[in-house]
Amino acid sequence: MMNDEIILSVKNIKKWFPLRRSITEVFKGKKRWVKAVDGVTFNIKKGEIFALIGESGCGKTTTGRLIMKIEELTSGQIIFKGTDTSTLSSSTEIKKYREEVQMVFQDPYASMNPRFRVRDVLYEPLIIHKKTKDSREMEKIARRALEEVKLTPPEEFLDRFPHMLSGGQRQRVATARTLVLSPNLIIADEPVSMIDLSTRAEILHMMKEVQENLNLTYLYITHDLSTARYFCDRIAVMYLGRIVELGTSDEIIENPLHPYTKALIAAVPEPIAGKENIIKDIPIKGEIPSAANIPKGCRFHNRCIYSKPLCYENVDDPELVEDSNGHYVACYRYKEINQEVQNI
Amino acid sequence: MSEVLTVNNLKLYYFTRKGVVKALDDVSFSLKEGETLGLVGESGCGKTTLGMGLLRMPSPPGKIVDGEIIIDNENIIHLKENELRKRIRWNKISMIFQGAMNSLTPVYNIKKQMLETLLNHREMEEEQALEIIKKYINYVGLSEDVLKRYPHELSGGMKQRVVIATALFLEPKIVIADEPTTALDVVVQAQIINLLKKLKHDLNLSFIFITHDLATEAEVADRIMVMYAGKIAEIGTNDQIYGKQGPSHPYTKGLLGATPKLREKVEELAFIPGTPPDLLNPPTGCRFHERCPVAFDKCILNEPPLKEIEPEHFVACWRCYDE
Numbered sequence: 274m275m276n277d278e279i280i281l282s283v284k285n286i287k288k289w290f291p292l293r294r295s296i297t298e299v300f301k302g303k304k305r306w307v308k309a310v311d312g313v314t315f316n317i318k319k320g321e322i323f324a325l326i327g328e329s330g331c332g333k334t335t336t337g338r339l340i341m342k343i344e345e346l347t348s349g350q351i352i353f354k355g356t357d358t359s360t361l362s363s364s365t366e367i368k369k370y371r372e373e374v375q376m377v378f379q380d381p382y383a384s385m386n387p388r389f390r391v392r393d394v395l396y397e398p399l400i401i402h403k404k405t406k407d408s409r410e411m412e413k414i415a416r417r418a419l420e421e422v423k424l425t426p427p428e429e430f431l432d433r434f435p436h437m438l439s440g441g442q443r444q445r446v447a448t449a450r451t452l453v454l455s456p457n458l459i460i461a462d463e464p465v466s467m468i469d470l471s472t473r474a475e476i477l478h479m480m481k482e483v484q485e486n487l488n489l490t491y492l493y494i495t496h497d498l499s500t501a502r503y504f505c506d507r508i509a510v511m512y513l514g515r516i517v518e519l520g521t522s523d524e525i526i527e528n529p530l531h532p533y534t535k536a537l538i539a540a541v542p543e544p545i546a547g548k549e550n551i552i553k554d555i556p557i558k559g560e561i562p563s564a565a566n567i568p569k570g571c572r573f574h575n576r577c578i579y580s581k582p583l584c585y586e587n588v589d590d591p592e593l594v595e596d597s598n599g600h601y602v603a604c605y606r607y608k609e610i611n612q613e614v615q616n617i
Numbered sequence: 618m619s620e621v622l623t624v625n626n627l628k629l630y631y632f633t634r635k636g637v638v639k640a641l642d643d644v645s646f647s648l649k650e651g652e653t654l655g656l657v658g659e660s661g662c663g664k665t666t667l668g669m670g671l672l673r674m675p676s677p678p679g680k681i682v683d684g685e686i687i688i689d690n691e692n693i694i695h696l697k698e699n700e701l702r703k704r705i706r707w708n709k710i711s712m713i714f715q716g717a718m719n720s721l722t723p724v725y726n727i728k729k730q731m732l733e734t735l736l737n738h739r740e741m742e743e744e745q746a747l748e749i750i751k752k753y754i755n756y757v758g759l760s761e762d763v764l765k766r767y768p769h770e771l772s773g774g775m776k777q778r779v780v781i782a783t784a785l786f787l788e789p790k791i792v793i794a795d796e797p798t799t800a801l802d803v804v805v806q807a808q809i810i811n812l813l814k815k816l817k818h819d820l821n822l823s824f825i826f827i828t829h830d831l832a833t834e835a836e837v838a839d840r841i842m843v844m845y846a847g848k849i850a851e852i853g854t855n856d857q858i859y860g861k862q863g864p865s866h867p868y869t870k871g872l873l874g875a876t877p878k879l880r881e882k883v884e885e886l887a888f889i890p891g892t893p894p895d896l897l898n899p900p901t902g903c904r905f906h907e908r909c910p911v912a913f914d915k916c917i918l919n920e921p922p923l924k925e926i927e928p929e930h931f932v933a934c935w936r937c938y939d940e
Contacts, residue, residue, distance in 0.1 A: 328802040439892045469659045469893075470829055474875045474886035496802060499832075499877035503886055526879060540807035542836035544876045546859035555807050560772050 280490050281317040281340065281458060286310055286349030288335050292565055307565045309335040311514035312349075314593065317458070322484065322491040324501040324522070326537075327511035328561055333494045336511075337460045340492065341376050342367055353458070372402055375451035379463040381443035385435045391446055392431045395419070398454050418449035421486065423479055441472035448480060452487070459484075462494045477504050498541055502526050507599075510534050513572045514564060516593060520600035530602040532556065532577050532610060571605060579610045621823050622648040622671070622710070622791055627684035629663075629670045638896045640666045640679065642847045645923070648791065653817060653824040655838025657831055657872070659893055663847045664827045665715060668793045671825075672706055688791070707738055711789040715796045715827075718776035721768040727779055728764035731786075738787055753782040756819070758812060774805035778812070785816065793825045798833060810837055831876045835859045840929070843869045846894050846904040849923055852931040865932045867909050903935065911936050 289306040298305070310332040317323045325333040338344045340351055342358060351358045353374065361367050378384040385394055395415040398404075405411055412431075419427035422445040435443055444464055451459050464480070465473045477500060484491055495501055501508055502522050509519040510533065518531040529535045536557035558576045562568060568575050570585025577584070584605050593603045604610070629641040640663045648654050656664050669675050671686060673693060685692050688709050693701065714720070722730055728750070735746045751761055757778040768776060777797065784792060794813065798806040814837065817824055826837050834841055841858045843851045843866065851858075851866040858864045864873060874887030891908040894900050900907055906916040915935050923933040932938070 328804065441892070470831070471659055471872060471875050471889040472892070473888070474877070475888035475890070477886065478888065497877075498803070499879045502879060503877050503883055523882065537803055538879065540803040541879045542807075542810070542830075542832040543878055543880060544832040544835045544859060544873060545878075546835070546856050546861075555804060555811075557804055560774055560805065561802075 278319040279316045280319040280354060281492075282350075282352040283313060283315050283336075283340070284350040284352065286313050286336070286339060286351060287347040288332075288339055288344055289347045305565065307563075308514050308567055309564055310339065311567070312590070313511070313514070313516055315509055315516060315519060317490055317492060319457075319490055320484075320488055321506045322481075322493055322504060324493045324495060324505040324508045325511055326495060326498060326501055326508055328496060330513075330561060330564060331511040332514040332564070333511050334462055337376070337462050337492065337494050341374060341460060342370065368402060372454045373456050374458045374460065375454060375456040377444070377447050377451055377459060377461040377464045380467055381440055381447055382435075382467070384447055385443065387435055390432050390434055391415075391419075391438075394435075394446060394450055395453055398450060402454060404454070414453050415449075418452040419446075421452055421483055422446070422449045423482075424449070439472075440468045441476055444468060444476055445479065448483065452483065455487075456489070458490045458492065460492045460494065463496070464493075465500065466495070466497065473500070480504075498526065498537060510537065513561065513567055515572065515590060516601075516603065517573065518600075518602045519593065524600050528600075530596055530600070530607045530611065531573075531604050532579055532607075533573050573604075579606060579613070581606065619650050620647045621650050621689065623685070623687040624671070625685040625687070627667075627670060627686065628682040629666055629675055629679055630682050631679045633678055633897075636897045639899065640847050640896060641670060642899075644684075644844075644847075644849055646842055646849065646852060648823050648825060650790075650823055651817070651821055652839040653826050653837055655834035655841045656825055656827045656844065657829060657834050657841060658844035659829060661893055661896075662844045664829075664844060665795055666847075667844070668712060668795050668825065668827055671793060672710060672712055673701055674706075707784075707787045707789060709789055710791040710793070711784045711787065712793040713780055713784045713795060713797050716800065717780040718773060718800075721776060721779065723768055726765055726767050727771075731764070731779070731783055734783055735786060749786055750782075753786045754779075756785070756816065757782045772805075773801055774808060777801065777805075777809055781809075781812070781816070785820070785822075788820075789822075791823050791825070793827065795827045796829070797826075799828065799830075806833075813837065831873055832878075843872070846899060847896055848904060848933065849931070850905065850933055852923075852929075854929055857927075857930045865926065865930070865937045866934050867911055867936070868905050871908075871910075903933075 288310040289308050292305040292307060294305060313336055325336060327333045335344065339346055346359060358370060361370050392415060395418060396411050399411050416427040419430055424430045424445050465476050468476055493505055505522050508522050508525045509516045512533050518525060518534045525534060526538060529538055536555055540555050556578050558578060570588045571591055574580040574584040591603045591605050593601045595601050625645050627641055627644045631638040631640050658664050670681060675681060686694055693705055731750045732746055754761060754763060759775060759778050798809050801809060816822060828834055838855060840852065840854050842849060845868050851864060851869050864870055871889040875889065877886060889908050894904055902918050903916040903921050906912040921933045921935045923931050924938050925931050926937055
């Protein structure tokens with residue numbers, strides 16, 4: 274169960290990708306960057322399901338990859354169970370770290386070798402991490418993992434190839450593959466976005482059960498607010514490489530403070546009668562700017578319908594401040610805005 | 618309201634090496650003038666096949682085996698290919714293809730690709746064509762300098778708007794939109810939905826809106842048609858499907874239960890056990906019986922017909938009518 278022990282602590286991390294420069298820029302020594310992640314801070318408690326939400330290009334996947342150490346940090350710190358991950362340099366140390374932090378990828382059709390049987394898919398991490406060489410031992414671990422993800426009886430699935438499995442079953446195998454190493458933290462990057470609606474809930478349900486049984490911690494990366502509300506304990510909303518709001522799922526959905534979160538929620542259609550009423554005016558302007566060209570001041574100001582000069586003149590990005598117990602928001606004017614909205 | 622499109626007993630089969638896949642098996646419905654008919658179902662249920670079939674261009678090895686497609690009182694099933702191209706496709710019925718925004722040519726600018734399409738269908742001067750294009754670019758909420766740009770310079774939402782403009786500028790009355798919002802972010806998705814609603818109203822279009830998302834459908838559709846394994850499971854008005862009473866077919870109920878609601882706290886999301894059947898060997902009787910929580914003997918033996926259980930509400934389920 275969830276307690277207050279912090280398993281992962283992300284401190285002001287940045288990931289800037291260099292852009293190709295023109296010849297004059299090279300001579301002038303100018304550098305240009307795509308600031309995919311630009312100062313992200315959050316803590317994940319042991320046993321919780323934490324969601325990173327945002328539009329495509331907001332840096333949520335890059336954040337996940339940084340935590341996995343697939344990408345190198347530009348600056349900042351990622352601390353996992355008290356150890357700064359940037360100090361892990363040798364491949365054995367990194368391997369050891371990745372035993373504890375595992376990832377489920379978005380596309381179950383691309384994340385598995387088509388020539389591998391389910392058995393091989395599940396054995397591979399054990400071989401790479403030199404867990405065991407005994408094939409009977411491996412089979413035991415694989416069977417247990419398959420039972421955990423409800424692919425029962427396991428013997429029916431062990432010798433199948435990925436093409437003999439449905440999308441939902443593949444995602445179960447992908448989850449089982451992370452479990453064979455008994456990890457502590459699982460990063461799930463849009464695990465259900467490619468799965469049919471009728472089975473989507475089943476997969477989330479299974480993931481939740483596995484999480485409770487094995488006392489795992491999840492970082493759930495998604496663009497879908499509805500599944501996040503159902504699935505997660507806390508939600509962090511990202512916009513252009515920064516977190517703009519963070520709080521418990523219910524708080525974020527029922528009492529959003531940041532104008533961006535409000536717009537995201539307003540844009541979600543609901544399966545109830547009385548058409549043409551839910552999404553009429555979305556309280557947001559334009560489209561997401563490029564991460565190579567981030568607006569000055571509050572980076573949301575040019576899309577915000579409440580922005581005032583104080584949001585972008587001579588100021589930096591607003592810091593994430595605590596509004597009420599555990600509910601954080603990064604907006605200069607959120608108190609006034611909520612006042613204005615209430616008055617109308 | 619009069620009907621702009623009527624489909625009777627349409628059968629479209631894919632003749633594969635492994636056997637015949639009955640992707641559309643005896644599908645009948647109609648589309649009224651000025652309405653949006655939402656078409657929902659899981660992947661592989663025949664939604665896109667139906668859309669392509671209505672244009673009479675099933676992707677190979679698919680063939681229309683039987684049935685009628687009546688557009689403006691004309692059955693187009695037996696029309697010759699060049700007739701279809703000249704008078705029907707894009708003139709009377711057009712389609713916004715799934716993922717079409719990614720099919721724009723990267724080497725042409727928007728103006729060139731739109732002109733090419735228009736001049737291929739209509740004989741007119743380039744200037745005149747450009748006027749039409751500009752008119753529709755404005756309709757979809759873009760500025761004219763988009764015309765000079767190349768697809769990679771546009772965002773997903775802008776590309777989708779270009780595709781919508783291209784589907785509309787030959788003034789069809791019927792537009793099939795195949796998952797027009799699926800690959801887009803929520804905010805952009807909402808903007809595109811609002812645009813389609815506005816266009817429908819301003820240009821008096823009739824839409825067939827294909828998606829797998831029941832929540833989007835509740836927002837756009839006047840009537841909903843649910844497909845399962847190549848057959849229609851249920852057709853009902855927005856109120857009949859999403860209202861208090863709820864849908865009648867167990868499949869629709871299951872889908873709706875599995876759709877997460879944002880503004881309501883749900884402890885447990887429902888799901889439908891199992892997977893859709895293999896259409897090479899569809900199950901006997903009702904195609905849904907293997908996954909159905911309320912199936913009984915009759916469902917395994919006999920196929921339920923699509924019957925009207927109340928005005929405008931059609932269901933194919935033995936549990937929903939006595940016989």
